[in-house]
Amino acid sequence: MTDRSTDTDWLARSRAQLDRTDLGAEARAVGRVVQLADGIAHVSGLPSVSLGALLSVESGAFAFAHSLGAEEINAVLLDETASVAVGDQVSDTGEVLRVPVGAGFLGRIVDPLGRPLDGGAAPAPEDWLPVERPAPGIIERGLVSEPLETGVLVVDSLFALGRGQRELIVGDRATGKTALAVDAIIHQKHSDVVCVYVAVGQRATAIERVVAAVREHGAIERCIFVVGSASAAPGLQWIAPFAGMSMAEHFRDKGQDALIVIDDLTQHAATHRELALLTREPPGREAYPGDVFYLHARLLERAAKLSPELGGGSLTALPLAETDAGNLSAYIPTNLISITDGQIVLNTHLFSTNLRPAVDVGLSVSRVGGKAQAPALRKVSGRVRLDYAQFQELEMFTRFGGIQNARVKGQIARGERIRGLLTQPRFSGLRLVDQVALLAALADGVFDTVPVGRMAELRRRLPARLDSEAADAVAALAKSRALTDEARAALVAVVSRLAEEGREREAVAT
Known part of the structure; x- marks a missing residue:
């Protein structure tokens, strides 16, 4: 009796389920x-x-x-x-093709598909975004007016970067391109900027050095490392910049500020050429396919400052490109220069003479310029680039014979001091107030009697002395980002005392 009723109930449920099932043919390609x-x-x-x-x-x-x-x-x-x-x-x-995005990826090393490479558990995504997304339109963009400070004096004073800008870092192999970009990432530990580092076709050891540098000197908890290494599948290397851009856009669209470093687009273009040739696409100049310009244009156009109506977030791009024998007129560097809002050119000769970062002041430019520079820094850096360019020309002529003119000797001495200030070791980023104090002291002639070899020590000791002896000026400049006459006098006085102490110690030593 019980078995028969159970079978009846099961049969009734099965018939009801069949009645609810949509039966029919299904075609699947x-x-x-x-x-x-x-x-x-x-x-x-x-x-x-x-x-x-x-x-x-x-x-x-x-x-x-x-x-x-x-x-x-x-x-x-x-x-x-x-x-x-x-x-x-x-x-x-x-x-x-979509990638997972969200705050759970901060501090993690992942591949372009969001899979962890650091041995940890898979991050929990907040959303999934396509790797290919349209760039913001003109109406959706805001003005690039807020500075992105890198802590590197030669960049912040001469080629100021704005939040939402695209600035190319270009130079020969082993001239410090990655080092300059990583220093910019490390300096963001003093700001609210989220950083994304994308490695395309790089060696595993080079990627490990970047991660170790950020972990030791920066705020790795606000960085994402997207790795398409040289040993990864070509497809992963190809999508790596697009995936990193989508991960950074997640924060931009939430009203935050983000910085993406793509290391490097020359290798990405080579991967694109490899895939195009394997798929039998017709080759063009230097065997690159005809869409290589569009490839990088649609990628870098996604870096932008959004309008206040869309939250006002920003995404700043620092793509890297490699040249051969300093040839900026090669196909890929030319394309990238025409796409971006300026370029920082690194020079092999400067690097070999231990002038680092080896920025070629004559060939570098920022097309945003002073519009995104802090007013205090803009006020004291006006003539530095012109004076340094004149010094470089005069220095070339001095190789052919002695210079007797006192005015020319003064220009050369001043240029040597400028070069001493702009030469900055790695992992020694300067605050805005430090940069303003150094450039104001330079303009007032404080460094005219300081030996060039002592410039590095003075720069290293300056931040602590400013905090202790000019605290009010430091606080006022950090709040308003403008430079009053009183604050300038206080900052220059601290630098003058440091220079005088150095001269006294040198006199005692001799």
């Missing part, structure tokens, strides 16, 4: 891998797939549609080629 090599899968049988669509392989690997042909799709694998075989089924997920 399935493709197959027909050719596989070098991270590229040639897929047939998916005629309706869209460009950039996320594809799923039956082995569990993922790829995205890179180019569409009449008979086949060229898909770029996001996993190692060994996990895919010819004949595997491929299906369209119906989604575009």
Whole structure:
């Protein structure tokens, strides 16, 4: 009796469930891998797939549609080629490639898909954003007027960066491009800026040095490291800058300020060329495909300052590019210079003579300029670039013979002091008040009798002395960012006393 009633109830539930089930034919497009090599899968049988669509392989690997042909799709694998075989089924997920974003990624090292590389648990995402997002329109943008301080005197005083700007750092190999960008990241420990460092095709040891430097000297808890290393799949290297940009845009869209460093776009362009040649796209200049300019333009245009109606957040980009023998007219550097809002050029000769950061003042420029510079710094840095450029010209002529003119000798002596100030070791970022004090003292002639070799020691001792002897001026400048006559006099007096103490110690030693 009990068994029969149980069977009846089960049969009734089954019939009710069948009545609720929508039965019918279901069509699903399935493709197959027909050719596989070098991270590229040639897929047939998916005629309706869209460009950039996320594809799923039956082995569990993922790829995205890179180019569409009449008979086949060229898909770029996001996993190692060994996990895919010819004949595997491929299906369209119906989604575009997305990356997880959120505050949980701060302080973490992840790959371009958001998977952890630091041995920790996977971060909890707040949202998923497409790697390819449209740049803000003109109406959605605000004016770039707030400075992004790097702590590097030559940059902040001569080539001021604004929040929302795109400034290219370009130079030959091993001239300090990454060091300059990392110093800018480290200095943000004094600000509220969230930093994203993107490594494209870099060696694992170089990436480890960057992470170690930020961990030791900066605020790593406000940094994200997106790593597409040289050993990663080409597809991961290709999407790394776009994924890092989406992670940074999450904070910008919330009204915060973010900084992204892309190291470097020359390697990214080489990866793009490699994928284009493997997918049989027609080559252009230097074998790059014709869309390489659009590739980086659509990436860097996403860095912007948003209007107050959209929260007023900003995303500042510092892309890096490598030149060969200082050739700024090469294809990729020329493209990037035309896309960005200025460039900081690093010179091999300056680097070899131990003048670091090896910034070429004559070739570098910031097209935002003084509009985003703190008023106090703009007030004291007006003639520094002109005086330094004149000194460099005069220094060249002095190699051919002695200079007897007293005025010319004075210009050369002053230029040597400027160079001594602009030469700054790594991990020694200067506050705004430190920079203002040094440049004001330079303008007032305090350094005219200070030996160039003692400039570094004076700069190192200055911050503590300013805090103890000119606390009111330091607080006033930090609050208003403007320089009054009283504050200037107080700051210059501290620098003068430091210079005098140095002369006294030198006299005693001799």
